[in-house]
Amino acid sequence: MESPDSATAGAGHRPDTGGRRSEVVAADGTGALVVIPTYNERDNLPGIIGRLNESLPGIHVLVVDDSSPDGTGQLADRLAADDTDARMHVLHRTAKDGLGKAYLAGFEWGLARTYAVIIEMDADGSHAPEQLGSLLVAINSGADLVIGSRYVPGGRLVNWPKRREWLSRGANTYARLALGAHIHDITAGFRAYRREVLDRISLDTVESAGYCFQIDLAWRTVQADFDVREVPITFTEREVGESKMDGGVMTEAFLMVARWGAASRLAKLRGRG
Structure with a gap:
């Protein structure tokens, strides 16, 4: 049974991570990097930086x-x-080619350094910096990927239009049905990865750029059998600026998820044969 504050989404054998299942990030966040993509923010x-x-x-x-x-x-x-503590860094990109590409550039930058954990977080205030600590606690307890979830017990939505909520749910x-993945909020963008995950999952082959x-x-x-968990967060609709979501990225997501789900089922059928 899932606890109200942490849900395991991907259990089973974990790849060899050198035995690093102990605490990897200090309570004040030392050892972690937050990647924040921006466009007109x-x-x-x-x-957000101050918080x-x-x-x-x-x-x-x-x-x-x-x-x-x-x-x-x-x-x-x-x-x-x-x-003065040199904890903030900036990476300038000349192309605006999607959220995914911006994150991949940030991951590459972080992996070239010594960060043990790399975090995704939006710049628009929808992800509360004050709740990031709960993701890091789950990482320190042994999780490989922790997702800040709107849709596990304790998760909340604030000031989100009902149409957006219905689309998201x-x-x-x-x-979840197409992939057979037991993750309640697989589209969420507030998440923390151990660096071993990003090292292993072939980021150079990622084609998806949007939602x-x-x-x-x-x-x-x-798919790589890492330990994926969800912790509840409060997601608050941005107060300033406009959402970057559009119909094109939703269509991309629908088609690619169908393709991944079909490929996974085909592989399982072949394995049984």
Whole structure:
């Protein structure tokens, strides 16, 4: 039975991770990197960075900016320059080619350094920095991927339009049935990975660029038999700026999930044969 504060989504044999099942991140966030992709988030970024620093004063942050025309990248540079502890970093990209590509660039940057845990978090305030600690607690307890979930007991949605909620719940139900993955919020973008996961799941072969990027990486993690868990979070609709979601990325997700699910079932049938 799932506990109200942590649900295991992918159990079983875990790949050899060198015995590193003990604590890998300090209570203040030391040892972890938060990757925050940005495009026109100038008004939101300072508040998010400030809340992160207050909640986890040892954590490092990488802002991955896709040449925002509103000056988000330049603001991030100034915030980094003012950080006397050198915990904030900025990666500038010239192409705006999707959330997934921005995260992959951030992962590559983090994996080239010594971070034990790499975290995804939105810049728009929908993911509360104050709740990141609960994801890190689950990582330290042995999880390989921890997803901040809206749809496990204790998870909440605040100020989200009902249409968006129905689309999100429907997409998660569809992905769960199509893939056979026992994850309640596989589309969620607030998550923490042990570096061993990102080292192993062939990031150079990831093609998904939009909404289904989150599904893609979670599915790869499950397929590799890593320990995936969910912890409840409160997801709050952004107050400033506009959502980057559109119909095209939803269509991409629908088609790719169908393809992955069919491939998985075919592989199981062949294995039985």
